[in-house]
Amino acid sequence: MRRLSRVLVVLAVAILLLVVTGAGDYLAGTAVFYARLAKLYTQTPDSKIAMPLENVTKSRIADTWQAPRGAGRKHEGQDIFAPRGTPILSGTKGYIFRVGENSLGGQTVSVIGSGGRIYYYAHLDRYAPGLEVGNRVTTQTVLGYVGTTGNAQGTPPHLHFGVYTLNGAINPLPLLTDRTAPSVTRNKPAGTRPRGRMVSRRI
Ligand SMILES: [Zn+2]
Secondary structure (H helix, E strand, O other), X not given: OHHHHHHHHHXXXXXXXXXXXXXXXHXXXXXXXXXXXXXXXXXXXXXXXXXXOOOOXXXXXXXXXXXXXXXXXXXXXXXXXXXXXXXXXXOOOEEEEEEEEEOOOEEEEEEEOHHHOEEEEEEEEEEOOOOOOOOEEOXXXXXXXXXXXXXXXXXXXXXXXXXXXXXXXXXXHHHEEOOOHXXXXXXXXXXXXXXXXXXXXXX
């Protein structure tokens, strides 16, 4: 009995330490995030991706999938051109998987979605405020803003958008769908209705 009570005291102290240091919250948060990721892997990947930039239509994207990029490198995504500072919306539901800088992509955000697919947004001028790994996102969530960071320095501002399956990169273009006015306005709070839908002028 005495040994059991000693074990309980040690456990209680350990738990207290975790709570006091905040490590308990961190571990609990991490466990929840991994549980969410595990669930995503069981789901079918999205067959449609909403255009990450609101006022750009699919027809305006010049297909550069697998275009040579020097040194044997090929373009593993699509470039979507827009003025610097244009908000970048998540093309899918999911969770923020990574927020960070690398030499090619500059400031980047990766979102993990159904099927464990990774949606990669690069060359960001800046991140959306408060963006953190583990945040749940929808197609209405702003991830950041169009820029020229990484190897896009000196080029017209654009979003580099990549889609990575468990077997590697795939062409995002066939999956991209134009945002239409109803889907954009449906989940938006009043007063933030976007103006000037280019979509409505298409034939
Ligand atoms: Zn690119």
